[in-house]
Amino acid sequence: MGTVTYPNAQITEFVRERFVAAKFNLKERHPDFKDVVGRAKPLWSPLFIYMDCRGNEFRRNVGYLSPDEFLAELHLTLGLAALLRNAIDESLGWLDGVATAFPDTLAAPEALYWAAAAAYRVGGIPAVVARWDALCARYPDGPWTRRVRDVAPAEARIT
Amino acid sequence: MAEIQWHERLEPAFEQGRAESKPLMLFIWTPD
Numbered sequence: 001m002g003t004v005t006y007p008n009a010q011i012t013e014f015v016r017e018r019f020v021a022a023k024f025n026l027k028e029r030h031p032d033f034k035d036v037v038g039r040a041k042p043l044w045s046p047l048f049i050y051m052d053c054r055g056n057e058f059r060r061n062v063g064y065l066s067p068d069e070f071l072a073e074l075h076l077t078l079g080l081a082a083l084l085r086n087a088i089d090e091s092l093g094w095l096d097g098v099a100t101a102f103p104d105t106l107a108a109p110e111a112l113y114w115a116a117a118a119a120y121r122v123g124g125i126p127a128v129v130a131r132w133d134a135l136c137a138r139y140p141d142g143p144w145t146r147r148v149r150d151v152a153p154a155e156a157r158i159t
Numbered sequence: 160m161a162e163i164q165w166h167e168r169l170e171p172a173f174e175q176g177r178a179e180s181k182p183l184m185l186f187i188w189t190p191d
Binding site: 001011013015016018019020021022023024025026027031035036042045046047048049052053054055058077078 | 161162163164165166167168169170172173175176177179180181182183184185186187188189190
């Protein structure tokens with residue numbers, strides 16, 4: 001990440017503009033480490049943990065990402081951060097934007113999955129079903145499509 | 160070119176996040 005992804009100008013600018021960044025060496029007994037990782041012991045690095053400014057963790061992701069994949073991941077993360085604040089329009093803007101701007105990334109189908117969750121807050125089950133159908137049509141196979149394609153609407157477990 | 164500004168303590172990161180209404184990205188790494 002430090003060799004290819006972080007030096008990327010787009011990544012640098014986006015992180016500086018939209019996030020507060022902190023880094024912790026897994027090999028060091030850092031005084032904040034328990035607060036950083038919580039009760040889940042890290043098994044591998046690089047590990048990314050995203051929190052709101054009150055310390056509520058809302059995303060954790062492991063493994064190297066190329067600049068394009070990481071930029072898409074950051075957009076997805078902002079969509080989730082907005083969803084956490086119940087800023088639904090903003091959330092949908094970020095999440096739908098991932099699939100538009102980064103359609104071939106790992107984050108794109110996941111962003112559409114979460115967009116359905118955001119849409120539920122304003123459109124209920126019909127909005128979810130419509131978005132799940134769109135997800136399945138656009139990405140016919142994959143881990144996020146598999147989470148929805150065989151679920152009948154009445155069986156959806158949405159909180 | 161400007162670089163990413165990394166905090167190395169959590170509380171100052173939270174303070175900046177609150178002041179600027181930004182989420183935190185925590186990068187857990189190991190040396191090569």
